[in-house]
Amino acid sequence: MMVLDLIRALAEDASIGVVVTDMAIDSPGPIILYANPAFGRLVGRDLDRIVGQSPRFMQGKETRRETLDAFHRALAAGERFHGYLTNYRGDGIKYRAEIDCRPLRNVRGELDGFVAFEREVVRRLGRPAGGSGGRYEASPISNDPLGNGLRSLSVFDVEN
Protein backbone atom coordinates (compact mmCIF):
# COMPACT_ATOMS: atom_id res chain seq x y z
CA MET A 1 0.00 0.00 0.00
CA MET A 2 1.74 3.20 -1.16
CA VAL A 3 -0.37 5.37 1.12
CA LEU A 4 0.95 3.39 4.06
CA ASP A 5 4.55 4.19 3.07
CA LEU A 6 3.65 7.88 2.83
CA ILE A 7 1.96 7.91 6.23
CA ARG A 8 4.91 6.05 7.76
CA ALA A 9 7.36 8.63 6.38
CA LEU A 10 5.30 11.54 7.75
CA ALA A 11 4.30 10.01 11.07
CA GLU A 12 7.42 8.24 12.27
CA ASP A 13 8.78 11.25 14.20
CA ALA A 14 5.43 12.88 15.03
CA SER A 15 4.40 13.51 18.64
CA ILE A 16 0.74 12.69 17.91
CA GLY A 17 -0.23 9.02 17.77
CA VAL A 18 -0.91 7.76 14.26
CA VAL A 19 -2.35 4.32 13.59
CA VAL A 20 -3.38 2.67 10.31
CA THR A 21 -5.67 -0.35 10.04
CA ASP A 22 -7.05 -2.47 7.24
CA MET A 23 -10.70 -2.03 6.21
CA ALA A 24 -12.15 -5.08 8.03
CA ILE A 25 -14.39 -3.49 10.65
CA ASP A 26 -15.88 -6.65 12.16
CA SER A 27 -13.97 -8.67 14.75
CA PRO A 28 -11.15 -9.80 14.57
CA GLY A 29 -10.61 -6.69 12.39
CA PRO A 30 -9.75 -3.93 12.02
CA ILE A 31 -6.15 -5.11 12.05
CA ILE A 32 -3.40 -2.59 12.82
CA LEU A 33 -0.93 -2.39 9.92
CA TYR A 34 1.17 0.49 11.23
CA ALA A 35 1.50 2.48 14.44
CA ASN A 36 4.05 5.24 15.01
CA PRO A 37 6.28 5.42 18.12
CA ALA A 38 4.06 8.17 19.63
CA PHE A 39 1.09 5.78 19.45
CA GLY A 40 3.16 3.14 21.26
CA ARG A 41 3.90 5.68 24.01
CA LEU A 42 0.23 6.79 24.19
CA VAL A 43 -1.05 3.25 24.68
CA GLY A 44 1.96 2.13 26.72
CA ARG A 45 2.85 -0.91 24.66
CA ASP A 46 5.69 -2.03 22.40
CA LEU A 47 4.97 -1.50 18.70
CA ASP A 48 5.66 -5.13 17.82
CA ARG A 49 2.84 -6.11 20.18
CA ILE A 50 0.44 -3.60 18.61
CA VAL A 51 0.81 -4.38 14.90
CA GLY A 52 -1.42 -7.30 13.96
CA GLN A 53 -3.92 -6.58 16.77
CA SER A 54 -7.29 -4.83 16.65
CA PRO A 55 -7.43 -1.43 18.42
CA ARG A 56 -10.01 -3.00 20.79
CA PHE A 57 -7.16 -4.19 23.06
CA MET A 58 -7.15 -0.71 24.67
CA GLN A 59 -10.78 -0.94 25.77
CA GLY A 60 -11.99 -1.76 29.26
CA LYS A 61 -14.72 -1.35 31.84
CA GLU A 62 -15.17 2.41 31.43
CA THR A 63 -14.99 2.50 27.62
CA ARG A 64 -18.50 3.65 26.65
CA ARG A 65 -20.37 1.19 24.45
CA GLU A 66 -22.46 4.01 22.92
CA THR A 67 -19.32 5.75 21.68
CA LEU A 68 -17.98 2.48 20.26
CA ASP A 69 -21.30 1.94 18.45
CA ALA A 70 -21.03 5.43 16.94
CA PHE A 71 -17.42 4.63 15.97
CA HIS A 72 -18.55 1.36 14.35
CA ARG A 73 -21.35 3.11 12.43
CA ALA A 74 -18.94 5.74 11.08
CA LEU A 75 -16.47 3.07 9.94
CA ALA A 76 -19.24 1.05 8.26
CA ALA A 77 -20.42 4.18 6.41
CA GLY A 78 -16.85 5.06 5.37
CA GLU A 79 -17.12 8.32 7.29
CA ARG A 80 -14.90 10.24 9.69
CA PHE A 81 -15.21 9.51 13.41
CA HIS A 82 -14.13 12.20 15.85
CA GLY A 83 -14.70 11.48 19.50
CA TYR A 84 -13.38 10.73 22.97
CA LEU A 85 -12.89 7.29 24.50
CA THR A 86 -11.64 6.00 27.81
CA ASN A 87 -8.85 3.53 27.03
CA TYR A 88 -6.30 1.62 29.12
CA ARG A 89 -2.53 1.52 28.85
CA GLY A 90 -0.46 -1.63 29.07
CA ASP A 91 -0.03 -1.08 32.82
CA GLY A 92 -3.82 -0.89 33.28
CA ILE A 93 -3.94 2.88 33.87
CA LYS A 94 -6.86 4.51 32.08
CA TYR A 95 -6.61 7.64 29.97
CA ARG A 96 -8.92 9.73 27.84
CA ALA A 97 -8.10 9.59 24.12
CA GLU A 98 -9.25 12.04 21.48
CA ILE A 99 -9.53 10.09 18.24
CA ASP A 100 -9.86 11.51 14.73
CA CYS A 101 -10.30 8.52 12.43
CA ARG A 102 -10.64 8.85 8.65
CA PRO A 103 -11.18 6.42 5.78
CA LEU A 104 -8.32 5.81 3.35
CA ARG A 105 -9.39 5.37 -0.26
CA ASN A 106 -7.44 4.07 -3.23
CA VAL A 107 -7.17 5.90 -6.57
CA ARG A 108 -10.51 4.41 -7.65
CA GLY A 109 -12.15 5.86 -4.53
CA GLU A 110 -12.64 2.44 -2.93
CA LEU A 111 -12.19 2.04 0.81
CA ASP A 112 -8.71 0.71 1.53
CA GLY A 113 -8.31 1.11 5.29
CA PHE A 114 -8.43 3.69 8.07
CA VAL A 115 -6.01 6.14 9.65
CA ALA A 116 -6.52 7.59 13.11
CA PHE A 117 -4.76 10.49 14.82
CA GLU A 118 -4.87 10.05 18.58
CA ARG A 119 -3.81 12.12 21.58
CA GLU A 120 -4.42 12.16 25.29
CA VAL A 121 -6.79 14.81 26.60
CA VAL A 122 -7.68 15.85 30.13
CA ARG A 123 -11.12 16.78 31.34
CA ARG A 124 -11.52 20.43 32.27
CA LEU A 125 -12.80 21.11 35.75
CA GLY A 126 -15.94 23.18 36.13
CA ARG A 127 -18.20 24.39 33.38
CA PRO A 128 -16.91 23.60 29.87
CA ALA A 129 -15.66 26.68 28.03
CA GLY A 130 -17.83 27.77 25.11
CA GLY A 131 -14.88 28.37 22.85
CA SER A 132 -11.99 26.21 21.77
CA GLY A 133 -11.97 22.65 22.97
CA GLY A 134 -15.00 22.68 25.25
CA ARG A 135 -14.97 19.93 27.84
CA TYR A 136 -11.49 18.58 27.02
CA GLU A 137 -8.08 20.05 26.42
CA ALA A 138 -5.07 18.36 24.84
CA SER A 139 -2.51 17.31 27.38
CA PRO A 140 0.74 19.15 26.57
CA ILE A 141 2.61 17.74 23.61
CA SER A 142 5.57 19.19 21.79
CA ASN A 143 5.33 20.61 18.29
CA ASP A 144 6.93 18.76 15.45
CA PRO A 145 7.11 19.05 11.65
CA LEU A 146 3.84 17.14 11.21
CA GLY A 147 1.98 19.75 13.26
CA ASN A 148 1.27 22.20 10.44
CA GLY A 149 0.29 19.40 8.10
CA LEU A 150 -2.25 18.14 10.60
CA ARG A 151 -3.67 21.64 11.00
CA SER A 152 -4.23 21.90 7.27
CA LEU A 153 -6.07 18.55 7.43
CA SER A 154 -8.20 20.00 10.28
CA VAL A 155 -7.24 17.03 12.45
CA PHE A 156 -9.04 17.26 15.82
CA ASP A 157 -11.16 20.19 14.55
CA VAL A 158 -14.80 19.93 15.49
CA GLU A 159 -16.27 21.49 12.34
CA ASN A 160 -15.27 19.25 9.48
Ligand SMILES: Cc1cc2nc3c(=O)[nH]c(=O)nc-3n(C[C@H](O)[C@H](O)[C@H](O)COP(=O)(O)O)c2cc1C
Ligand atom coordinates in the same frame (compact mmCIF):
# COMPACT_ATOMS: atom_id res chain seq x y z
C1 LIG B 1 -7.75 3.40 12.70
C2 LIG B 1 -8.57 2.98 13.92
C3 LIG B 1 -8.13 3.33 15.19
C4 LIG B 1 -8.86 2.97 16.32
N1 LIG B 1 -8.40 3.33 17.56
C5 LIG B 1 -9.10 2.97 18.65
C6 LIG B 1 -8.63 3.33 19.95
O1 LIG B 1 -7.61 3.98 20.12
N2 LIG B 1 -9.37 2.94 21.01
C7 LIG B 1 -10.53 2.23 20.88
O2 LIG B 1 -11.13 1.91 21.90
N3 LIG B 1 -11.01 1.88 19.67
C8 LIG B 1 -10.32 2.23 18.56
N4 LIG B 1 -10.80 1.88 17.32
C9 LIG B 1 -12.15 1.28 17.21
C10 LIG B 1 -12.21 -0.24 17.31
O3 LIG B 1 -11.27 -0.85 16.46
C11 LIG B 1 -13.62 -0.73 16.88
O4 LIG B 1 -13.86 -0.29 15.58
C12 LIG B 1 -14.68 -0.24 17.83
O5 LIG B 1 -14.58 -0.99 19.03
C13 LIG B 1 -16.12 -0.36 17.29
O6 LIG B 1 -16.33 -1.62 16.73
P1 LIG B 1 -17.06 -2.79 17.57
O7 LIG B 1 -18.44 -2.33 17.83
O8 LIG B 1 -17.00 -3.96 16.63
O9 LIG B 1 -16.26 -3.02 18.80
C14 LIG B 1 -10.07 2.22 16.18
C15 LIG B 1 -10.50 1.86 14.88
C16 LIG B 1 -9.77 2.24 13.77
C17 LIG B 1 -10.25 1.83 12.40
